[in-house]
Amino acid sequence: MYFLTRELYFPNVEEASPEGLVAIGGDLSPERLLLAYRNGIFPWFEDDEPILWWSPPERMVLFFNELKISKSMRNILNRGMFTITCNKAFREVITACRRVEREGQDGTWITDDMVDAYCRLHELGVARSYEVWYEDKLVGGLYGVDMGHIFCGESMFSLMPNASKVAFIKLSRDLQKQGYRLLDCQVHNSHLESLGAREIPRKEFIRYLRSI
Structure with a gap:
């Protein structure tokens, strides 16, 4: 599993887990969010979790x-x-x-x-x-x-x-x-x-x- 750093980067969505989890961590800055959406990725997590980034196999x-x-x-x-x-x-x-x-x-x-x-x-x-x-x-x-x-x-x-x-x-x-x-x-x-x-x-x- 890929853990994000401060670098504005996401791995290829084809590297996601079978459930569609692409990466963990990072932040919710406008720049990172827009990069995510441009690559078919979105954040979905709960209060007690780190930021989870998803691109499900079926959209x-x-x-x-x-x-x-x-x-x-x-x-x-x-x-x-x-x-x-x-x-x-x-x-x-x-x-x-x-x-x-x-x-x-x-x-x-x-x-x-x-x-x-x-x-x-x-x-x-x-x-x-x-x-x-x-x-x-x-x-x-x-x-x-x-x-x-x-x-x-x-x-x-x-x-x-x-x-x-x-x-x-x-x-x-x-x-x-x-x-x-x-x-x-x-x-x-x-x-x-x-x-x-x-x-x-x-x-x-x-x-x-x-x-x-």
């Missing part, structure tokens, strides 16, 4: 022409019950993603340091958030890292049924209009699978990532 992605919107979801979108904004409440979105309880998880991987790190990326114009409002209350949203041709989704939350789906659909439609190649969802998630996301081999994902 969950959405190709925009495969986006699935159910009839009931179309009705919700057509009713206009939610207001959707972009980059209006980034810190609030990542904080809500941190606090929301998730089935099968005792805690969260979004530590204090992670919150600060991605807020710095947002200040640099690299990280983006989508917010979903109901009667002026933030009820859902998502955030991720914008690579210019691929959007790397990080986390999403919902305080009302379907609020996170609304954010996901709006993001996907916007990215498609802007000519992005795909939406990176990182690891398998049945919620996102229901919206059309699927797994592709890591090598295929890296080809998309590098085809700027």
Whole structure:
């Protein structure tokens, strides 16, 4: 296993463990985070762990022409019950993603340091958030890292049924209009699978990532 030093470097993702662990340690500086995302790597760890860097052998992605919107979801979108904004409440979105309880998880991987790190990326114009409002209350949203041709989704939350789906659909439609190649969802998630996301081999994902 590769242990990072102060040098801005990551080993080739093909050297990852069978589970996808690429390296351990380092920091969450904007420079290191951007280097990681450019190489198909993302941080995922808990408070009591060192920083762990991952590139899973199967990558969950959405190709925009495969986006699935159910009839009931179309009705919700057509009713206009939610207001959707972009980059209006980034810190609030990542904080809500941190606090929301998730089935099968005792805690969260979004530590204090992670919150600060991605807020710095947002200040640099690299990280983006989508917010979903109901009667002026933030009820859902998502955030991720914008690579210019691929959007790397990080986390999403919902305080009302379907609020996170609304954010996901709006993001996907916007990215498609802007000519992005795909939406990176990182690891398998049945919620996102229901919206059309699927797994592709890591090598295929890296080809998309590098085809700027």
